[in-house]
Amino acid sequence: MSATVRQRDFEEYARAGRQRLYRTAYLLCGDREHARDLVQSTLARLFQHWHRASRADHLDAYARTVLTRLFLHERRRRLRDLLAHARPDPAPAAPRPELRVTLMAALGELPPRARAMVVLRYWEDLSVSEVAAQLRCSESTVKSQCSRSLTRLRAELGDAHVYTAEY
């Protein structure tokens, strides 16, 4: 396959899949700008490795894996910067209705890895084993983390169903 054809295939995929990646990225990051950057980085990585990415059994899953790992990598890097230097970039509040603020605030209370588990498990509908494989941890870790996260979300969201009804 020529480089031109490969690039065309990539562009086709990127245009079709970017919004889906953006949504997942947004739920992971809790911020649109960061989510956009994350999608940009993910697409760049995909193009960098398009030769093999395009041959993946499940290209969407491949892209999601890249996205999730980049997210976690970025969070760890920021944490290191925080520990090494000074204040982190304060996560800008989402300038959106209460629903989004509430949900994002609740998700934002979770550690990045736990948040990724919740998003992958309940937004992406991945099975426990799939989440475990993607995050390279055991299934029991996924189960326990998700359980703990749900408990925290319940406390954070409280009467979120009100927003659900009103939105």
Place this chain on the structure above:
Amino acid sequence: MHDTPPGRPHGPEPDAGPDDALVGELRELMERAAAGLAPLPDLTQEAVRLGGRRRIRARLAVVGAVAGVLAAGGIGSAALGGLGSAAPQPVGPAVAPPTATRPSAVRTPVPAPSMPTPTSTPTSTTSSVSAPTGTTEALGRAEVAAALTVALGDLIGTVSPDGAGLFAGRIDGHTFPVTFQVIQGADALDECPDPPDQAVTCRTAWLSGRIEARLLVAGGDLPGDESLGISYRYLESTVKLTIGADTDAGVSPPVTADQLVVAAGSEVMLAAVKYELKYAARYAEKAEANSSGEASDSPSFLAPDATTEPSTAEPSLAGDPNDTDSASETGGSSR
């Protein structure tokens, strides 16, 4: 419903238990929040630009790192140019085609261990020095490649010279880049980074239970992007051996960290290091003697050496028992 890949339908999960209601609510909230996002602008062209740049950088990284180490090491006693190319200069000439105008005075036409030196050296002449130099370099690199093949037990297939200062193992249609360096005079073994680098795992290993080494495994975030490296101090030098992934095919080298430890500590590799150091020392003596004595303008000071002192021009692994074994293994596999 969001446009995720087809998966299980939303609904209670076996592991959700009493959280069923919350899970359902959470999903609903996430869907609504994500659905409210404005369309993302087209990032494709920028992704192509960035991805292309990353691809090029990744391909250059190995070469750049190697060149950097050589430059920092100064003495350049790297086996990258082959066992017979340990000259105190960059690796370029080691792979450049031999020419009569090349300043080959700084190159040593040392025969590779397996070369029949007694018959070849007397025939050397000034005018023909360049060609043998290139030949011996090529043979020296082949010797290194053969040593790597033997040491790695064919895990990455037959290793052969592959471009400027690099080697490559080829197996099952995949190509795995390999570097092997011997750097004289380095002070101490680098410690593992603390805190550890995110993209690299580092640990201490022991070669043959006696030589301390640092073992690094990089990548792994993506399928097939893992590479391994090991460095250790041996005979007042630092030895570095790396094996990279087949980035085009996205395949990590079929070598485990433990296997790399075994390979790096194998007799054939240690013998190769010894040989390299022995050669470098002899070269240094000759270079010094040449610069203080003759200061010749001849195209090469190597021809006299090659003709009058064949013993110094043929550093051989046959010098000690271990080297002898190594020489036979190496030579045998390279031919």
